[in-house]
Amino acid sequence: MINRTIRAGLRASLLSAGLALAASPVLGETLADALVSAYRESNLLEQNRALLRAADEDVAGAVAALRPVIAFVADSGYSRSPTISGHSASIGLTASLTIFNSGRSQLAVKIAQETVLATREALVGVEQDVLLDAVSAYFQVRSAIENVAINRNSVRVIGEELDAANNRFEVGEVTRTDVALAEASLASARASLAAAEGDLEVAREFYKAAVGHYPGNLAPPPATPPLPGSLEQAKAIALRTHPSLREAQRNVTVSELQVQLANAQRGPSLELGLSAGRNDDGQDSSSAEFSVSQPIYSGGSIAALHRQAIANRDATRAVLLQTGVIIGQSVGQSWSSIDVAEAQISATGEQIRAATAAYNGVREEAELGARTTLDVLDAEQDLLDAQALRITAEADRQVAIYSLLASMGLLTVQQLNLGVPTYDPAAYYEAVKNAPITSPQGKSLDRVLRALGQN
Numbered sequence: 001m002i003n004r005t006i007r008a009g010l011r012a013s014l015l016s017a018g019l020a021l022a023a024s025p026v027l028g029e030t031l032a033d034a035l036v037s038a039y040r041e042s043n044l045l046e047q048n049r050a051l052l053r054a055a056d057e058d059v060a061g062a063v064a065a066l067r068p069v070i071a072f073v074a075d076s077g078y079s080r081s082p083t084i085s086g087h088s089a090s091i092g093l094t095a096s097l098t099i100f101n102s103g104r105s106q107l108a109v110k111i112a113q114e115t116v117l118a119t120r121e122a123l124v125g126v127e128q129d130v131l132l133d134a135v136s137a138y139f140q141v142r143s144a145i146e147n148v149a150i151n152r153n154s155v156r157v158i159g160e161e162l163d164a165a166n167n168r169f170e171v172g173e174v175t176r177t178d179v180a181l182a183e184a185s186l187a188s189a190r191a192s193l194a195a196a197e198g199d200l201e202v203a204r205e206f207y208k209a210a211v212g213h214y215p216g217n218l219a220p221p222p223a224t225p226p227l228p229g230s231l232e233q234a235k236a237i238a239l240r241t242h243p244s245l246r247e248a249q250r251n252v253t254v255s256e257l258q259v260q261l262a263n264a265q266r267g268p269s270l271e272l273g274l275s276a277g278r279n280d281d282g283q284d285s286s287s288a289e290f291s292v293s294q295p296i297y298s299g300g301s302i303a304a305l306h307r308q309a310i311a312n313r314d315a316t317r318a319v320l321l322q323t324g325v326i327i328g329q330s331v332g333q334s335w336s337s338i339d340v341a342e343a344q345i346s347a348t349g350e351q352i353r354a355a356t357a358a359y360n361g362v363r364e365e366a367e368l369g370a371r372t373t374l375d376v377l378d379a380e381q382d383l384l385d386a387q388a389l390r391i392t393a394e395a396d397r398q399v400a401i402y403s404l405l406a407s408m409g410l411l412t413v414q415q416l417n418l419g420v421p422t423y424d425p426a427a428y429y430e431a432v433k434n435a436p437i438t439s440p441q442g443k444s445l446d447r448v449l450r451a452l453g454q455n
Contacts, residue, residue, distance in 0.1 A: 028216055028217025028218050028219050029215065029216055029217065029218055029219060030218075030219045030222065031135070031138050031219075031221055031222055032222070032416075032418055034134050034135075034137070034138045034207075034211050034215075035131050035134050035135070035413070035416065035418055036413075036418050036419075036420045037134075037211045037212050037213065038130050038131060038133070038134035038210055038211045038212060039127070039130065039131065039413050039418070039420060040212070040420065041211070041212025041213075042130045042212070044126055044129075044130055045123075045126060045127060045130055045423075048122065048123045048126045049123065049423060049425075051119065051123075052116070052119045052120060052123055052425055052428075053428045055112070055115055055116045055119040056116055056428050056429040056432050056433070057432060058112040058115060058116070059109065059112040059113055059116060059429070059432070059433050060432045060433065060434070060435040060436075061112070061435070062105070062108040062109040062111070062112040063109055063433065063434060063435045064435040065098070065105050065108065066098075066105050066106075066109070067097075067435075068095050068096065068097040069095065069096050069097070070093060070094070070095045071093070071094050071095075072092075072093060073090075073091070073092050073093065073094055073275075073277070074089075074090070074091045074092075075089065075090055076088070076089040077089070087280070088279065088280060089279065089280040090277050090278065090279040090280065091277055091278055092275060092276055092277020092278065092285075093275065093276050093277070094273070094274065094275045095273070095274040095275070096271060096272065096273045096274075097271065097272045098269065098270075098271050099270045099271065099272055100268070100269065100270040101264075101267070101268075101269040101270070102264040102265075102266075102267025102268060102269065103260075103264050103267075104261060104264045104265070104267075107257055107260055107261040107264060108261065110257050111254055111257045111258060111261065114250050114253045114254045114257065115250075115254055116429060117250045118247045118250035118251050118254065120425045121243040121244070121246040121247035121250060122243070122247050123425060124243035124409075124412060125243040125244050125247065127412050127413065128243065128406045128409070128411045128412060129406075130210075131402075131406075131411050131412070131413070131416075132402060132403060132406045132411060133210040134210045134211050135398070135399060135402040136206075136210070136399050137203070137206050137207040137209075137210040137211060138207070138211075138215075138218065138221075139221070139395040139398050139399055140203040140206060140207070140395065141200070141203045141204060141206075141207050141215045141218060142218050142221070142395065143203075143391050143392060143394075143395040144196065144199050144200035144202075144203040144204075145200060145218070146391045147196045147199065147200075147388060147391055148193070148196045148197055148200050150384060150387050150388065150391075151189065151192050151193040151196045151384075152193055154189045154192070154193070154380065154384050155186065155189045155190055155193050157380060158182065158185050158186045158189045158377065158380065159186055161182050161185070161186075161373065161376060161377065161380070162179070162182040162183060162185075162186050165178050165179045165181075165182040165373050166179055173369065174372075174373060178372060178373035178374070179373075181373050181374050181377060182373050182377065185377040185380075185381075221398055224397075224398070224401050225401065225405065227338075227401065227404065228408075231331070231332060231335045234331050234335060234404065234407075234408055235327075235328050235331050235332070237408045237409075237410070238327050238328070238330075238331050238407055238408040238409060239324060239327065239328070240409075241408060241409035241410065242327050242407070242408065242409035243409055244323050244326075244327065245320070245323050245324060245327060245409075248316070248319050248320040248323040249320060251316045251319065251320075252313070252316045252317055252320050254316075255309070255312050255313035255315075255316040255317075256313055258309045258312065258313070259306070259309040259310055259313050261309070262302075262305045262306040262308070262309040263306055265295070265302045265305065265306075266294075266295060266302055267294065268292055268293065268294035269292070269293050269294065270290065270291070270292050271290070271291050271293075272288070272289075272290055273287075273288070273289045273290075273291065274286075274287070274288050275287050275288075327407060330403075330407040331404065331407045331408060333407075334400055334401075334403040334404035334406075334407050335404060337396065337400035337403065338397060338400045338401060338404065340396075341393050341394075341396040341397035341400055342397060344389065344392075344393035344396070345390065345393045345394055345397060348386055348389045348390040348393055349390065351386040351389070351390075352383065352386045352387060352390060355379070355382045355383040355385075355386045356383055358379050358382065358383075359376075359379040359380055359382070359383045362375050362376050362379040363376055363379075
């Protein structure tokens with residue numbers, strides 16, 4: 001119930017951003033727009049989708065191993081001896097089929113299938129990383145833009161302070177030192193503005209890499225999605241839904257099947273062979289044979305492979321346990337980051353209010369001669385610092401919230417209900433799982449590939 005509530009709230013918050021964009025186009029690109037673009041344009045997602053399709057083909061290969069192998073054979077030769085010499089040639093077909101191999105072929109199919117399921121979960125993990133990068137880029141650009149704005153305003157205000165200091169110097173109200181202080185402060189403000197503009201360019205490049213294009217006008221962020229009522233609830237959701245944990249569980253199953261496969265290497269195999277042909281004299285021939293084989297002594301290699309498979313199984317079990325620990329840690333860190341950011345937002349809000357009152361008061365007192373130019377500049381810098389801290393804290397809170405969703409396994413296009421066609425990880429698998437070879441199946445596979453490319 002908690003999980004569904006969070007999903008519904010998250011969808012509503014992101015959809016509200018899209019509706020706001022539809023109602024007021026001047027607002028610019030919303031967070032939902034950025035996430036959709038990141039999903040569509042990500043080369044990393046394309047890479048891992050291709051890796052998944054490669055894993056799907058492993059299933060096809062394992063299934064094909066259960067079928068007969070038919071080969072065309074043609075040979076020609078020349079021989080010479082004291083009694084006879086001449087050319088010989090023959091043509092024929094051979095067929096072989098593994099009838100029984102102690103379950104090794106069936107285990108190979110199961111291993112390939114479980115590997116596909118693990119790879120699908122890995123793809124979900126990559127999707128979460130791509131979307132979280134887009135979230136970080138979105139708020140990094142917004143913060144950079146706001147920092148540039150307050151630094152520009154600071155340059156403007158300090159420029160006015162410098163003009164006022166020059167005017168007061170001309171009438172003897174302040175000294176040359178006050179003017180020099182204002183000039184130094186203006187130069188410092190311009191340097192800070194240049195640094196802020198540089199940070200904005202860096203953020204724009206990060207945005208392009210994460211989203212697929214440079215940012216234009218960015219809309220205000222949507223309402224933050226609802227979160228679990230407690231850290232324990234968040235961890236419980238994460239341990240049920242996180243793709244990394246599901247991937248680790250699949251890998252444990254794969255490793256257990258590999259232990260069985262290694263043990264099955266000791267068992268017998270039964271194969272059927274058929275052949276038919278005709279030589280250059282026009283004589284036909286055919287044969288059929290059964291062969292049974294079983295290892296008796298392999299120098300210890302089979303036992304070594306079995307022990308290795310057991311060790312790998314134990315390792316994947318440990319990975320599963322550690323993955324749960326890491327996920328819990330990630331949830332806890334994100335939860336703590338939200339608390340810290342909210343405390344900073346509250347504190348900086350008070351700081352801004354106090355710094356604004358102090359700055360206005362110091363300016364009035366300076367006009368009356370009770371304060372120096374340095375006092376005004378210091379008060380203005382305090383206000384600027386408080387505003388910058390508030391911008392950073394607000395961005396940190398937003399990123400921490402979406403980081404918490406990612407650590408719970410809920411930061412996917414499907415969970416966010418972004419209204420974009422999603423990649424179907426099962427479509428290609430369904431097209432190739434039976435190892436298609438006929439022309440109609442090939443055409444069907446081509447249609448699947450075209451559909452996947454459109455997504």
